[in-house]
Amino acid sequence: MLGTYFTFPELLIWLPLVTGITCFFLGKEKLAKDVALIASLITLGISLISLCYTDAKYVTYNYVSYVWLKFVGNTFYVGLDSTGRLLTLLTAIAFPMIFVATYKTKQQKGASFFGLMLLMQAGLMGVFSAMDALLFYFFWELALIPAYFLCSIWGGEKRIQATFKFFVYTFAGSLLMLVGIIYVYLHTPGRTFEDGTYASHSFALSSFYTSSLSAPDQNWLFWLFFVAFAVKMPVFPFHTWQPDTYDQAPTGVTMVLSGVMVKMGLFGVIRWLIPIFPLATLHFTHTVMILCIIGIIYASCLAIVQDNLKKLVAYSSIAHIGLMCAAIFAMNEVSVQGVMIQMFNHGINIIALWIVVEIIERKTGVKNISLLGGVAQKAPVLSIFLVVIALANIALPLTNAFVGEFLMFTGLYKYNGWYTFAAAVSVILSAVYTLRMIQKVFYGKTNPVTETITDISLNEKLILAVLVVVIFVVGVYPQPFINLTKEGVNSLVAVLKS
Amino acid sequence: MENVLQKIAGWIPLLPLIGFFINGLGRNLLSKKAAGFIGSITVLFSFGLSLYVFFIVNGGNTYLAHYFDFINLASFKIGFDFKIDQLSSLFLLIITGVGFLIHVYSTSYMAEEPPKDFAKYFSYLNLFIFSMLLLVLGGNYVIMFIGWEGVGLCSYLLIGFWFKDTNNTNAANKAFIMNRIGDLGFLLAIFWLLAKIGTVSYDEVFSAVNLARLSVTDIGGITLLMFVGATGKSAQIPLYTWLPDAMAGPTPVSALIHAATMVTAGIYMIARSNILYTMAPATQVVVAITGLATAVLAATIALKQNDIKKVLAYSTVSQLGYMFLGLGVGAYTGAVFHVMTHAFFKALLFLGAGSVIHALHGEQDLRNMGGLKKYMSVTHVTFLIGCIAISGIPPFSGFFSKDEILAAAFAKNPVYWGIGVITAAMTAFYMFRLYAMTFLGKFRGTHDQEHHLHESPPAITFPLIALAVLALIGGWVGIPEVFLHSGHKLEQFLSPVFAQTNTYVEIHHLKNELSHNTEYILMGTSVVLGIIGIWYAWTRFSKYERTDLKSTTGVNNLLENKWYVDEVYDSAIVNPLKSISLFFNNVVEKKIIDGFVNGVGRAVNYSSRQLRWLQSGQVGAYVLLMVIGMLLLFIIQLFL
Amino acid sequence: MDIKAYIALSLTLFTIGIIGVLVRRNAIIVFMCVELMLNAVNLLLVAFSKMHSASIAAKTSLTFASDAQIFVFFIMIVAAAEVSVGLAIIVMMYRNTHSIDVNFLNRLKN
Amino acid sequence: MMFSGVFIKSKAVPKYLAITGITLLFLTNGIELYTGHAFVNIDTMQMLSITGFNLIFLQVIFGCTALFFLLSGRDFEKVGEHVGEYFALIFFVLCGVAISATFNTLLLLFIGIEIISIPLYILTGSDKLNLKSNEASLKYFLMGAFSTGILLMGIAFIYGGNSNASFYINSIQLGTGRMPVMITVGLVLLMIALSFKVSAAPFHFWAPDVYDGSPTVFTAFMSTIVKVAGFFAFVRLFENAFGQVQGQWQTLIIFITVCTLLIGNITAVFQQSVKRMLAYSSIAQAGFMMLALFALNVRAKEGLILYSAAYSLATIGLFAILIKMSDYTIEGFNGLGKTHPVLGFTATIFLLSLTGIPLTAGFQSKFYMLLAAVQTGHSFWLVIVAVLSAAISAYYYFRIIQAIYFKEPSAEGINITGISPSFNILLIITAVLIIALGIYPEFLLGWMYHL
Amino acid sequence: MSVSTLVFILLAVMAVGSALMMLLSKNPVHSILWLIVVFFSISGHYVLLNAQFLAIVNIIVYAGAIMVLFLFVVMLMNLNTETEPAKNYRLHLIGIISGGSLLLVLLSALMSTNIHQPVMMKVGDAGLINKLGKTLFTNYVLPFEISSVLFLSAMIGAVVIAKKN
DSSP, X not given: OBTTTBOHHHHHHHHHHHHHHHHHHOOOHHHHHHHHHHHHHHHHHHHHHHGGGOSGGGHHHHEEEEEEETTTTEEEEEEOOHHHHHHHHHHHHHHHHHHHHTSSOOOTTHHHHHHHHHHHHHHHHHHHHBOBHHHHHHHHHHHHHHHHHHHHHHSOTTHHHHHHHHHHHHHHHHHHHHHHHHXXXXXXXXXXXXXXXXXXXXXXXXXXXXXXXXXXXXXXHHHHHHHHHXXXXXXXXXXTHHHHHHHHSOHHXXXXXXXXIHHHHHHHIIIIITTTOHHHHHXXXXXXXXXXXXXXXXXXXXXXXXXXXXXXXXHHHHHHXXXXXXXXXXXXXXXXXXXXXXXXXXXXXXXXXXXXXXXXXXXXXXXXXXXXXOHHHHOHHHHHHHHHHXXXXXXXXXXXXXXXXXXXXXXXXXXOHHHHHHHHHHHHHHHHHHHHHHHHHHSSOOOHHHHTOOOOOHHHHHHHHHHHHHHHHHHHOOHHHHHHHHHHHHHHHHHHHO | OHHHHHHHHHHHHHHHHHHHHHHHHTTTTXXXXXXXXXXXXXXXXXXXXXXXXXXXXXXXXXXXXXXXXXXXXXXXXXXXXXXXXXXXXXXXXXXXXXXXXXXXXXXXXXXXXOHHHHHHHHHHHHHHHHHHHXXXXXXXXXXXXXXXXXXXXXXXXXXXXXXXXXXXHHHHHHHHHXXXXXXXXXXXXXXXXXXXXXXXXXXXXXXXXXXHHSOHHHHHHHHHHHXXXXXXXXXXXXXXXXXXXXXXXXXXXXXXXXXXXXXGHHHHXXXXXXXXXXXXXXXXXXXXXXXXXXXXXXXXXXXXXXXXXXXXXXXXXXXXXXXXXXXXXXXXXXXXXXXXXXXHHHHHHHHHHHHHHHHTTSOOBGGGOOOGGGTOHHXXXXXXXXXXXXXXXXXXXXXXXXXXXXXXXXXXXXXXXXHHHHHHHHHHHHHHHHHHHHHSSOXXXXXXXXXXXXXXXXXXXXXXXXXXXXXXXXXXXXXXXXXXXXXXXXXXXXXXXTHHHHHHHHHHTOOOOOOHHHHHHHHHHHXXXXXXXXXXXXXXXXXXXXXXXXXXXXXXXXXXXXXXXXXXXIIIIIHHHHHHHHHIIIIIIIIIIHHHHHXXXXXXXXXXXXXXXXXXXXXXXXXHHXXXXXXXXXXXXXXX | OBHHXXXXXXXXXXXXXXXXXXXXXXXXXXXHHHHHHHHHHHHHHXXXXXHHHHHHTTTSOTHHHHHHHHXXXXXXXXXXXXXXXXXXXXXXXXXXXXXXXXXXXXXXXX | OHHHHHHHHTSOOOHHHHHHHHHHHHHHHHHHHHHOSOSSOOOOTTXXXXXXXXXXXXXXXXXXXXXXXXXXXXXXXHHOSOHHHHHHHHHHHHHHHHHHXXXXXXXXXXXXXXXXXXXXXXXXXXXXXXXXXXXXXXXXXXXHHHHHHHHHHHHHHHHHHOTTOOOBGGGOOOXXXXXXXXXXXXXXXXXXXXXHHTTOTTSOTHHHHHHHHSOHHHHHHIIIIIHHHHHHHHHHHHHHTTGGGHHHHHHHHHHHHHHHHHHHHHHHHTOOBHHHHHHXXXXXXXXXXXXXHHHOSHHHHHHHHHHHHHHHXXXXXXXXXXXXXXXXXXXXXXTHHHHOHHHHHHHHHHHHHHHXXXXXXXXXXXXXXXHHHHHTOSOTHHHHHHXXXXXXXXXXXXXXXXXXXXXXXXXXXXXXXXXXXXXXHHHHXXXXXXXXXXXXXXXXXXXXXXX | OOHHHHHHHHHHHHHHHHHHHHHHOSSHHHHHHHHHHHHXXXXXXXXXXXXXXXXXXXXXXXXXXXXXXXHHHHHHTTOOSOOOOOOOHHHHHHHHHHHHHHHHHHHHHHHHSOOOOBOOOSOOSTTSXXXXXXXXXXXXXXXXXXXXXXXXXXXXXXXHHHOOO
């Protein structure tokens, strides 16, 4: 049945999509909440099962393609390669976590909230499994639109402007990418569909890889794509939407945005940018890297002086993403491997971090570091979790992030020592701002704001415990994850070798 | 034998980890007694195992235990390995041994804490032991680095143990960040190694093949970066300022982490990679000079401190400087030797100080002490032993190790020796100043303090005695040739570790032997100077009276304010960083980048508002515009 | 007689019409100017038809030539229709505003 | 086929008859499209060309009109009591559309356009007591007549330059190399006149005022169906008559396109009245349709069909909602999502489609246009301008969405009258159509190649 | 310099002149009258081109019907006196300049080329009524029919607009 009627990617996409749409029609919030939770758990189950079928002989389980738009040679072609598998897994993990963590928080029109969330999940799943450029673009936008609505309806007081900026920013970026896609498409070889019809060009990933693009073409197309991805990640000059959005969006959404959505950009670079424009990539590596490194240091510095807890996390996330982007462009086995594993780890860590931040904000009603203090006395468990997560965030050994950053730095060093020196300054800066946060929020004496705060509830404990376990498991024994992504890494590196 | 060793080596760090988990998770359930017991017993067990390992190793067989692949890529492979050899086994003994004593000591010292925090404290302590063991056992630089950062974390947690007080947390942050700076150096060294030879495991790195593949600059760079790491961990210039502040933590912690074990990690690392350093003479010079400078600087500062723990802290820094001097001049054995002895007497001193503080209910200012001799005899005696040991008076342990280093320094460069000896004299002086102000004279504290003065309970005195014994006899494992032929057991024991270096030295004739006479003379001078220092301090401070008139000569201020180093750092690094970050935040981010982004929007709005005026609403105008448009089109088409 | 003369003439008339539309504000006059433009076109068309009939008289029947004149005829039809509607509109406007100044009504702008 | 149109229009009867008429028209046209031969075979002397392309277009037009009648037929009463006449006039327009969609000679082009315009002058001014309406119709009329003059001048020159003296658009002798000056002049004049009809800058000035001034019902009609009809005529003329010398006049098209895109989008940003904003947005969309003219390849033609369908559906739907509302400012939409979920939702779909969000028809049409434009392989920057202006368009479309969902309804609520369940259902149907086209456009385009 | 040329020039001057007068005269009535003169001269041209039918139709339809209609409306609104408010001369200047330059551009483009086709005058039966009639009802029957739609719409429109309510 599996493989003949259904494939993993289809399940991963359709399940959230369908349940998401149904959620809109379930009037009651409670019901929708449970449905969404169950659906996301099933999705998680599926993606976990899919881990067992990575082998080549299960190709029918993992890849499927239907003819869709014949005229333009587009197919509904989805599949799970190693990279996609890892990220779909991340997506699948993220959503149930978020649903459970925000289980207590009530919002009006909850039904549509969960509906949109699931739609977003479907979009993300699609992005990570699309093997067809047009399809990729569809899902790319499908992930964006629900995010826009979620942020603007359930966000903070300045939500509309912030989210709108975010939307227009990303929309413009993706439109440019669309033009780029079209241009590449017109340079692809023709293809005959399963049903015999012939299309003079094709959107399939494979034919994109084999597209005949001259070096000058690649050089400007590169930027059309890169801007779209850079906005999503975000890389240094394109990042200004992020702190405001993270600050204003409802935390559940922020978790998705920072935990999963930013990976869209990195993923895009890995699957769509570098293999399609290898020449341009080599040509612009230094430019991109310098941008990334500026971003790393710049964002870290900003994080040091932030008073708003959420913005602090946002900036730290920018710094981390910058490092990943730089590592991708270092483009040797080690660095890319590091990025793969780090994409997953960063997702886990930042989601955990947001959960803690959300708890703090919910319990105290403030998100300004300067107003908090002494929480550790009132909520020791919470503070322990925060300390662990924060330390994972600054890549302390035996936490997951260490493995990723270690590999990325090593690879980066292979590429260029000086860049590594510059980027590695962030190791110090990250310690500075993280410790500052811990100190200001948890240590010191309690004040009226934090007097009344209570320790966390069971479900929160549960979630955080799970996440912390993941953090340590990956940190102590990362090899399985490395094996999971090895193949993808090798293929990518192979592309650049040739 | 092998797999037994593998199992045992695995259990050594595992036991404290288990202790950590039990104490950490069950801290709400466990009674103080239970927590303390678990904490201590686990360490005791691993001490037993370490002894076992030590004897096996002493039997001459070393072993590399591979547990699992930590990271395994096509281009390189990092195993989770433990290296069991002379060096690591020696450190194992020091760590677990001293560690155990300090655990025992803590059970009584921390007794006032509520059970929750008590258990927390012990869990931290166990975690520290675990990481430290990881550090020394690690079979490659990455595992070492894991332990390396682990101990940093633990010291952070323990310094900030009483986190209600912001000063403590500040000190903790400072410690962690300064360590982090050092760690960065270490990390970069690792990257360098991986990039060049694609391996970090000791055996492979030190194999002749790989050493051949490293150019001079490579080795120089790598060793320097590692040394940066060492300066962070082992509190050398320029990264030493965190250690004195670290005294904010509980005293046993200071004894264990900031005197006996963690701060010697740097020495361990360099001793571990001795061959690299031997092959990088430039770095060696840097190391030696840094060490020496640190020794002098810290000693001078220690002269004027009035906080009992601060004095000890600075003396630690200065002793560490000695060790680095030893490393710098190639006396690796001497350095390790000094690590050992120093672990004994410095731990002793700290614990003694702790006992005093405990007796005085947290009083740390020397000026409010004095005359404790008659109240707490055990502490007094042990403390005295410690002081003599550190001042390098034979036959106490300090003498042998220090002397070995000094001799090697002389062999390398007499100037090193000269400064070293003067420092030694200073050490003797301030240690006995400390001793005198504490135990001699008459009590200067408040009356109810005097009322409660008492000898500490056995849980505290027992470790004191044990350590005192060690401080007394600990040096006898390294009796120099001149006294007793092949009396230097330690050297023989460690020789396999430094074999490569020695052969290298042989080949390149770097070693110039000292004649026995010179050695005698050197020893003599250092001892004499030491005694002079002691005598001067005794005469000056044994009758110390509280005087409120402060001597305000420039030198005095300079020393009392620790050469204003902290202030310099603040104004040179911390504040600039803050201000530039603020600049980024307020100007670059808000004005320039975001300003540009919003500027685009505003531009569209503006042009929209302007374009509207074209729509004047008058037919005539519309037609006119149309005609002009026609005109344009025609011109484009017909004439362009 | 050269075709250029006719082109010049009708273009002149046409432009006069355009200028009239530009400068006059009386709706009726403006409308008349449009009519003038149409007539210029008619004249040109007739001239062209004769031109073609001159050029291809030899080859084929002259029905070609009459195309243009038919066209002119249709133009007149349309013009008539337009006039009826246009005047109706102008009258309506005059009813409401008692003015036929094209710029008098100026509510719709920007 | 045409005559059925003529036939029905002749009796002016109220809504239902009109609807039956339009459905009849729709069906006949559909059947003809399906079977491929007309009911009444009349010799048109090749003055009309009936191809799959034209027929599918007409099918779209009639379909949209039917939907338009169904959605806002009721609102004709609001304008005045001559409901019958209004319908009749709209049928005249449809007749004109049919002609200008199938014309084969310049004469019929001219007549067709006139038949479209003259009733529109009337409809514009049909709200007689409203000065805005008067003004609009006067402006429209004067400028329309003016453009007619230009059109005729163009035709005259084409005729003059055409060495085998005829008005058949496929018989125009363009010569080899550079085309004769008279043809050039004529071509430019034609281009100007048609750009005026489709409200492309810099000949768009009438559009905002007229759309704004005329009764909203008719604005909906002429800003969609009439406009796309104009485009269709435009494309057919320039493809069939001047296709092979495209290179010589592409510069002008690029110029016009860029002006239209920029002016339309940028000016729309600041508008406060939704109605006027939509007027400008229609100009902006025209700019996108101009891309078809720029490319003139298969994709462009498919795109044009798709675009006319997508754009008309969305705009008609939006106007249908707008008509029901009491105040046309954006604030008027505040909280619509809360008070009238169906309206809010469908309006959002329409707006998303206009913005060109994937899985709506709007995206597919824009996508085809871009595809066609890129396929030409030159002046790529034009495409960049297009997408950037599309990004700008998101700016003003989403302002309405924001109003609908993220703003609280004003205290007294939104007074919307005459929302019947059937109306809601129709709106939903429209939205579904849009989504369907967005997911599988080839369902529509397939018909092009049916004949 | 044949006589026809002479006539042509005469008529041309007359047409242009009266057109200008139409444009310049303040009083609407006068300009209407001037326009009629223009039409007459154009009809003269038609005659010269041997298109008698059009000449006649021109007189009848334009000068006869349409202009009278205009005149009637003007009278009805009794605008015969000066009603136009003070004009904006700058706008006029711009208008005239742009219009003139348009003319110049076109002329320069057209005259520069070497189209020297003669226009057949006073001969050819294309313009004769019987020819036209035939063509109209054979080839052009369809447009003819359609034009009826046009008229119908115009009629209905006029009614809709003009009807009082």
